[in-house]
Amino acid sequence: MKICHIITRMIVGGAQENTLLTVRGHMEHGHEVVLVTGPSEGPEGKLLQAQKIPGLKVEVIPHLVREVNLARDWLAYRELRSFLHRHRFDIVHTHSSKAGILGRMAAFHEHVPVVVHTVHGLAFHQYQTYLRNKFYITAEKMVAGKTDRIYAVANAMIDQCVEAGIAPRTKFKTVYSGMELENFLSAKPNDDLRRRLDLPPGIPVVGKIARLFELKGHEFLIQAAPHIIEEIGDVRFLLVGDGTLKVKLLEQIRALGLTEYFIFAGLVPPQEIPQYIALMDCLVHLSLREGLPRSVVQALACGKPAVGFALDGTPEVIHDGETGYLCAPESVLGVAAAVIKLLKDPQQAQQMGSRGREFVRERWDWRHMVDILEQDYLALLNRKRPAEQDHIEQPSADDQR
Template identity: 60%
Template structure:
């Protein structure tokens, strides 16, 4: 098959890693594959600099931007059409909201045999205005009519889309976001890194891996930290990631008198993340919206119990009370209570880690994801050929 993936930007992020692993699988399976993306700017880092695929052809469209600029959108559709007509793809697979809408419009206009899209996270949600939500829902409905199947990284994503009337449930298929779990399955404590971060053997390490952006929940972790330091005086909070809120969060931590309890790592190369996870006793995931957080799966693969807000796909990976704890969104008190409970019961932490690793090691492996996607492509391609 000749396959094209279209995504708005290739920053260091979950949707982008998902896309890159999918492409890696295509190339290994002998499929000619092209990646079309927009320019990658910002503090999140450029994924293609860290994880290069030597046989991958990449087309960068300068007008494919996350922000909405109506004149640029029409130019982008024309550029996509030019690429699609020139390459005659069997499959166009779009990712992210902007690229998903523009890519599906262009692919439909070019009569691409198989057009599919993956929902990694919703473009509509309760934390933005009703006006914006209406616009995004209308656009998603329009695009949904111009593709053959919509994949989602969690069942919860499908429920939300169906409830919003974007497409009937029969058009959706859950394909969990695959990743390379091998480095996490064997991630012993890295003493050199611990020394570098000033983490001693008796430190209780609570990690959070996320961009320092709105809705990622760092402010709730800071509130929870203030509530637990008396009961866990040897605690350290390890914040992995960078973003526009770095200084603001640092100021909040200092104002709360918690400076000695927090460590900012800045941007970390994805290949280095297992070393940091290996230092953690618990991982927290406090985002208010996320399809299905890869960090939850990665931590569980490393036998690290997790504490997560009960949002989107989190309940599909976190078994409450067995692999970690699910808390009500925005509740810092529930998070602090869960951390204290895990701190006081190392045997439960160990047991949760073992159960968690067994639960994720096959289901979220990237080879499993690629197999499911390519089977769907082939099924849809056969349907298209029969109709023609």
């Protein structure tokens, strides 16, 4: 198959890692694959530099940016159409809101046989204005009719899309966001890293992995920290990630007199994340808007229990009382109580982590994700073009050598 993946930007992030692994899997299976992206950068870092795939063809669309700008968006749409017209793909698979809307429109008008999209996180949510949500929902409805399949990284995303009237449930399919789990499954605490981070030996560590941006929920952990310290005593809160809110968060921590308890690790290369999780006693995931919490899957793969808000796809990974604890959204006391439970009962925490490791081991393996997608691509192509069956068969074993 000739496959094109389109995503707005290739920063270090969950949607981008998902897309890159999908591309890698397609290439390993012998398909011709091109990754199309915009030029945007950010404090998160550049994923294509951190994780290079030999032989990957990358096309940069100059005007494809995250921000809504009608003039630039029109130019990006024209650039996408021109590129798709020249290359005649069998499949166009879009990711993220902007690339999803412009990419699907361009693919539809260039008569690409199969057009699919992955919902990694919803552009509309309760923390935005009514008009902005209305705009995004209207745009998603418009392109849903031009889409053969919409994948979601969590069942919760499908429920929300159907409730918003974007498309009937039959158009959706849940495909959990695959990851490279091998290094997480085998991760062990590294004493040198612990010393570099100035984590005292024997002191419990509560970790959070997220960009330092709005809606990621760092403020809830900061507010919960005094309650946790009061019950546990000495503890460290390890924040992995960088972003525009760092100064504001540092000010909040200083105002509460908690500077000595918080450690900002900064931006960490994806391949080093397992080493950081291995130092944690538990992980907290407090985002107010999330598709599927990848950091929770990664923590469970490391055998660490997790605490999170009961919203979006989080309950599909954190099974309350089994792999960690769920709290009511924005409940500072709920977060504190859950973390205290885990830190006071290390044996129970270890059992939860072990159950979590077994739960995610196969479900979130990236090769499993790629296989599901390819099977669905073929089914959609066969349904669209039954007369061209030979053209869309999987590469033979000889072809893949």
